[in-house]
Amino acid sequence: SWGNCGYAFPAAIGAKVARPDRPAIAYVGEGAWGMSLTETMTCVREQIPVVAIVFDNRQWGAERRNQLDFFDGRT
Incomplete structure (x- = not known):
């Protein structure tokens, strides 16, 4: 699961x-x-002013957390 x-x-x-x-x-x-980049087009089209702060953590953070939790740190 993602x-x-x-x-x-x-x-x-x-x-x-x-x-x-x-x-x-x-x-x-x-x-x-x-994964959600295309939603910027929704914001532009519907004029919804949302700020996105994107950081480069060089990982899929949620998936990394799942791997640590479910596989006892063996990732």
Whole structure:
């Protein structure tokens, strides 16, 4: 399972639509960003101002966490 990879940016979009008066900021790693990158077109088309801060952590962070938890650190 990819679990929650790519969740932050779409969640920020939903939060902004629900509360347009509040800022919406998504903090995402580059792997998760790649999974939700196409949603930027939704933001442009629908004029939804969301900020995405993308960091290069050189890993799929959620998957790394799963590997550590489920495979006793043998990754």
